[in-house]
Amino acid sequence: MSLAQLASSRHSEVLHTTPVPHSLDYDAVPESIQLRAVDLSFPVRKGPRLVALSNINLDIRAGEFLCVVGPSGCGKSTLLSLIAGLAFPTSGEVRVNDQLVKGPGTDRILIFQEHGLFPWLTVGQNVEFGIHMMGMGRRERRERAKQYLQLVHLTEFRDSYIHQLSGGMRQRVAIARALATQPSVLLMDEPFAALDAQTRDILHDELERIWKATGCTIVFVTHNVREAVRLGSRVILMTYRPGTIRSQADIVLPRPRHMEDPRVAMLSGGILDELREEIDKAVAAEYSHVSSS
């Protein structure tokens, strides 16, 4: 039995019995995010610049749980990079609490699609990385890392290295690493796409609980409409290239919601129809690109 298999079998036993340590909850600084007439384009070797995002106007309220759905290549991830301060708009402005974003800040933590964990550090050291950079002392750091590892049920893997973990476990380490810095804004780029349904459901519950308890602002990118409706207080749908906001919907269903809830399914249905149109456009564009080259 591989380590990863052992972990997942163990994990399903542990998940329902370990109470979540509520001492982790913190009070997030309320941060709202404003995007004003944001355009982002890249130069392309041949032909006109590739327009990734076009005229994005978006107000994200402090403490909002915003989900962003759209076809692949619509610039969803780019949107997160802009808010994180890892990329800058070609024109327009990105502001956090009315302050222009000039670079990354530990108040806004991005969880990457491909986790971005450091292979030279142990699981525990990865979780401690952000708070280490912030200058927290060793003992306090270890204590906090322990709590967040407990949250994602990886306590026993504190001294393992990243290459020893399964994909789902790696993603959970990335979540613990982000939360350990106790961010005001959590930017999540399809964080649960690689997880099995059971783990995903549990992490949905956890994320919702953390969000409620801390009051942090979450921007959650996904291609799964049900997931967006399950989690979001608002869902925005983006168009295929150039990425613009096609429509948005406030989700007023009571929480906690369930992916299988018929009301979630019904709300998803409408958004999904629109998403399909955008996916068709994306496929058509890809196809014409392939046949012309």
Next chain:
Amino acid sequence: MSRVLKNVAFYGALLAAWVLVTHAKIWPPYLFPAPLSVWQSLHDGFADNSFWIAIAISMRRVALGYGLSVVLGMALGFGIASSKFLEETVAPLLTSLQSLPSICWLPLAMLWFGLSEKAIYFVIITGSVLSITISMESGRHAIPRIYSQAGRNLGARGWKLFVYVLLPASLPHLVSGLKQGWAFAWRALVSGEMIVAGLGLGQLLMVGRDNNDMSMVLAVMLVIVLIGWAIDGLIFRSIEGWFNRRWGLGAAA
């Protein structure tokens, strides 16, 4: 047949061929010595300590010269990688200079430093610093973007980003550069010692030549090969393997 057996068979056959050729007496023994007389030279060399002394002196030189190369090469490599200007101007120059065999620096070194230790160090450093610099520079670029993004996102910037993210991320690349640098340093050392002299393995080779002692020349060559192989194959290979496993570059990932 196992790998070890194959090698035993191969080296046995090689030795047998050598013995046969010496028995055929095609060349006189002072030009083509028998394996036994090379073995005798090897034994004598170690017994009278002359080989041990030469090894100690050569190792001290290469340790110092290579050590300086590593420090210099790493600094240069990261310097170049952090400036687009240097990258477009200095890097191609270094790459072309690397095609120069290290022995070519020797006439220059002798004019500058005379027949001195300094000349040997100069040749070792010029021989190995470039490959370290170039691998550092290319290693810096081979770092997946996500590492520096994740590092910056989590609050690492400036020297902290360098020490905690960029440096560890480029380590596997650096190790292969260090290994290559070592191979160059070792070769440069021996060629430098042959000409500049003042004890050492290279100088022993020249002593063998001056005495018309072919057995001794072959014995010293054997020692040089064995030391180079041991450090490269045993030390660097295992460090490399460890990094590849840990960094998830090998089969484990």
